[in-house]
Amino acid sequence: MKQIANIRNFSIIAHIDHGKSTLADRFLQLTGTISEREMQEQLLDDMDLEKERGITIKSHPIQMVYTAQDGQEYYMNLIDTPGHVDFSYEVSRSLAACDGAILVIDAAQGIEAQTLSNIYLAMDNDLTILPVLNKVDLPSARPEEVGMQVAELLGVEPEEILHCSAKTGEGVVEILEQIVHDIPGPSYSGKTTTEALVFDSVFDSYRGAIAYVRIFEGELSKGDKIKFLHTNREYEIVELGRLGLKRTSLTTLTTGQVGYVICNIKELDDIKIGDTITTIADPSDTPITGYKEVKPMVFSGLYPVDKGEYENLRQALDKLKLNDSSLTFEPESSQALGFGFRTGFLGLLHMEITQERLRREFNVEIITTVPNVVYHIILKSGEERFVERPGDLPAPGDIETILEPIAKVQIITPTDYTGAIMKLCEEKRGNLDHMEYLETTRVNLHYHIPMAELMLDFFDKLKSVSSGYASMDYEFDGYSADALVRLDILINKEPVDAFSTIVHRDDAYHIGQQLTVKLKELIPRQMFQVAIQAAIGSKVIARSTVKAYRKDVTAKCYGGDISRKKKLLQKQKEGKKKMKSIGKIELPQKAFLAVLDRNS
Template structure:
């Protein structure tokens, strides 16, 4: 055990952690130059194109130092705020962390929140300044920021370049010197922490784990404590670029287990594996069920593809257990699914993967969060509302609670005013602010999650010229004055366009929606009223004028009554047509409602 080092890499998006991981793999000769490609550990096309890590990866390296062989287990982590629970489990499986900061971009919000996660688990932090070869790098100033944040000495901050490989050899030595070896009892009952799982189409679910106490042997019966199910350890082994089967994995080491599990739901990240013969009394602390934060309806464009969409979502769920979905139907869009996502990036990735991997074209409804409604007859019992159409009638409601978040925004001091204006417009309250340096400030807000879901992130980037970074954590539920705004087209409600909105903003958003739909819905042979309503009260209206044929063209001269007769006849026809006419809402209208502030 004394020669094992388990460490993870934590950083904000695009600070170069996947590139640095490549250099570590090369330096330890874990992969040959022929096998190496850019961002070796990011194996999805999407990850490479966007330059983000979506799934955490683990790989084992061997390195000789001062005549002794060391085993280094690197656990790469995602950098985006949506995947913070996965990051926390990866951190729990390590004894040390490399905190990577881009020498050109300095410290960002996600770096700080991941750093706090690592400190909570008492990890040894090695600060690393990356991208020092860039002409825009500012190593002296960024080193001072890291020293202020961590309270370490300036000489403790390592300077490396993931691109050119400068300083990587020294970094490996520091990992061995500074990160402690795992502490655990090899004789105790088996306890292994699951920090990730992947789906193999031939062998079922492969779970990645770290042995905290005891050891695991091939063929032994094991039990997953959160689901209470038992399996046989058909194959266990360690992870390099390929899998290396072994007969035993000792205390402190990281490995994988294959036991023929078919469903991703049975393997939960953060769960504890123990043996059935001599079980551990308690699971490892920190396990949580992953809770979706954002909900949206996904519908196939062609209703006949409903079953294909179901199987596509089921296959995605095998790789991504945090995706949840259930069938729902809508009068406007037919049959589809209500899906729960960890955040907006997660939702975008799922849409993109449906398109790429399964060639599915889908319509996504307005994303919303999950609310708690309390009824007059039972004001203590919460009724969860995932969809605006599920909200009870206003007369039956006692109150509605919505989820709040604690947001931290790091920006240049020039943009403080515009960032505050944006957050206050989104019903945020400033709770604190602190200057990290003379021109960089961290602002803390409490704000409703529903306001962040829409277009907050894009607008934050726009007003700060790309300099602001944003991170959030859930902060419980609070009662709010929320109303359901329905959109009626030709007198019929379109359920896919209804939204839960704060009472103060209902009028303006309802008016904007009506104006937007007026531009996008094609004209018909009859007048189409578009109305926004709260319950039975209409709050905004626009009318799409009818296409009219000039029926009096043939009447030149003569009696006025002939013209009137023809116009009355046309009016009757229009009236009849309006009663039986149906208005098709184009897909662009559903998407336009999302971009209502543009």
């Protein structure tokens, strides 16, 4: 039991760019987990995208051995987590495997939106929280001021908050000592059953799907027959071990330990994050609480720019899904864009990261349709449906109510920008819940805003009106009914499915007018007139017309009878009418790209 008492399972939580990955690097150096030769910046963030953006996209657990000042060795399992709200489920599962969390706050920037969100997640998991002020060596640092904010938020004394500079290593040893003294070791109830929480999984081309687990009760050994309680599938353990910079094989993982389990699982989908593993020999009937299915919140169509790249895009999505089980996709076709995939994401950042990885790692150029959300439709017949695509919306006469997903949004901003931000939120159909002052110069605004309004340009506009100082966090907060309609764009009376969108009735005319005017600029002139219409059901609410090329067929008629000219004009008119009925409009690529980026 002494070994259990010397285990510390903890996580580092922080807002983006507050120094979480740099602090992890210092821990790895000070504990001798890596040599100076192996050391590189942001070691646990191994994707180029992670390093460029300063964010953690995929968590990387690692074990360190630290000899404390009391002379004892402690096994420290750092269960790294992503920082962004889009990956909050992965964060919550990682925290469920921990006994404590280090809360890192930038001493120059202070508390930000995601800082609060992560604190609440840690509190929900009943973790011991160690507050740390980072970057205290910066000239712009305000340790006393920010320390008072943190002390008030957590209900601790300001002198209890540790100060450090993760970049220089100042104060990092004190954090390791605090982890030893303040974060409790794993609890042990003495149950005879085996229970292990799956907090993450990865896919290895040679070994199949690998589960990362924390043992809560009992032990797992090589050769054990195990069962996943939620998927109800049984496997045999072929290898298990601890997680260093590389996997190290062991024969047994016991209570309190964190490690990996390999069972020759062929599909990553067969391992569900949050699932419970038990053994056939010492089975448990009660799963560890907190498991839920990850549901995508944002949907978008991905189409290859070159139609011949369809198969390459499918293979690229298949490979991405191996290491990102939250990504969902299914084939779909569009009259305008050809064959592609309807893809589901956890949020906007997840969508952006996936698109960037497709371009960089797989060299696939894609067109993305306007991101939209899942609507809950109640029909007059009483039937309920969930609709992901505007084109799947039933006829207006059949719909009783359309409910849209609502986001609970938290915005922290300097008070100088409060008015501009409140105006922006009102334009986006937001309702103010409440506001609170963190200090005399910073305010925390709580809004309820429809998810669809956040999808297009909300974050960009927020950064613009606040000169980049505001930070935002959001989470799904249920469905709400509103006056929503499907806006269709018709080219010569033929609807173009890629342009369909669901909008609020009050905004429909304005958006329809915008789209038709924009398309008029982008669609090249034809030998016949092209009508561009925006319609709600059968009612046209906006129209633009691309004029036809015209030849002056009466130019050769000098003088003479007017009936001759009329006859020629009538013949031209009939020819253009016939051309219009059989002519096809080739919509240029830039028309789609411009309409998908509604800001342009």
